[in-house]
């Protein structure tokens with residue numbers, strides 16, 4: 001069956017990997033819409049290749065530029081811009097599948113619109129689910145949408161669970177693997193000096209800058225624990241994090257009889273993307289077959305929460321419930337931006353998030369408006385904390401523990 005896709009965030013790392021898989025199967029997939037934020041040139045190149053009906057960008061200037069370039073090249077893709085246009089292409093009757101690959105909270109509105117329109121959603125944008133949790137899952141259920149995880153760990157778990165995602169008879173726990181990022185073995189006392197370039201250099205994966213920093217702080221794994229909680233309706237206590245530096249086992253599911261099922265593969269996002277695109281079929285993703293004899297050794301260790309305070313903060317937010325995960329996510333987005341712009345240091349990311357969570361007056365959200373309020377409040381609190389300079393880490397002692 002031919003699927004018609006809206007690809008939200010097509011110019012990003014996940015967006016490009018998705019189009020790489022799509023291009024291998026023109027008989028299966030057609031593109032209704034592509035969206036980008038500011039990278040008009042890349043979007044134009046994608047439009048010329050995939051000929052979508054609609055292209056969406058972030059602002060009027062970029063839209064005018066993209067439109068002129070497309071016209072000059074004889075491409076009649078319509079160009080729109082802004083958050084409403086994203087929602088339109090996500091809920092359009094012209095598409096049946098929406099790939100949610102925008103980074104951060106900006107992806108929530110269109111992804112939720114896709115759920116409310118009953119689409120088949122391929123979810124990479126974990127922040128959207130971390131923010132809206134139960135509201136998003138209710139929308140999926142109430143509107144008969146289908147949610148397929150693209151995040152490699154969640155896609156692995158999905159593959160290892162019984163087919164019906166809501167039914168997990170005999171599952172005792174799920175185990176999310178984590179590479180540990182670029183600083184797994186670095187002397188903790190030296191982490192204060194980490195630069196954005198070092199943080200974005202992941203040992204196994206090539207990804208966007210925000211998720212690369214999240215991997216370095218392990219906030220990414222924390223967000224993934226929250227994502228797994230919602231996707232697989234398991235309490236936090238039954239979701240474990242396991243460091244596995246080779247990133248070959250993408251995650252595991254433990255069963256009551258002692259069986260542990262795992263999904264393995266080379267670390268390339270085209271595998272989970274192809275799985276979700278073609279599900280329940282299997283198609284070529286362009287990823288080389290795994291050569292275990294060549295890899296020879298797989299290692300595992302427990303995560304070090306002292307080294308990675310962001311992981312512990314995410315788990316606390318999940319346990320707290322209410323709008324704590326939305327506040328955690330918002331504070332982290334502000335802190336990561338500040339780090340990438342060299343306004344705060346690497347170890348200060350966790351301090352910003354901690355301060356926002358400490359100051360949170362938590363409540364149960366009664367709807368999306370409450371979530372968006374919590375997001376806005378947390379962003380404000382994070383910015384104030386950063387502007388006040390209270391985040392600055394003054395000393396590091398010889399044993400590597402940080403004196404706050």
Ligand code: NAD
Nearest residue numbers: 009010011012013014036037102103106124125126207208
């Ligand atoms: P990226 O930064 O490479 O790409 C982000 C995309 O979102 C781009 O197309 C960009 O134009 C668009 N975008 C950014 N800000 C926007 C805004 N305000 N409004 C509309 N569009 C906007 O990011 P990525 O690495 O591809 O990650 C995308 C999402 O997928 C993230 O949520 C990330 O956590 C998740 N994810 C990524 C990977 C990976 O390997 N890259 C793996 C698992 C999950």
Ligand code: MG
Nearest residue numbers: 151152153224
């Ligand atoms: Mg992941």
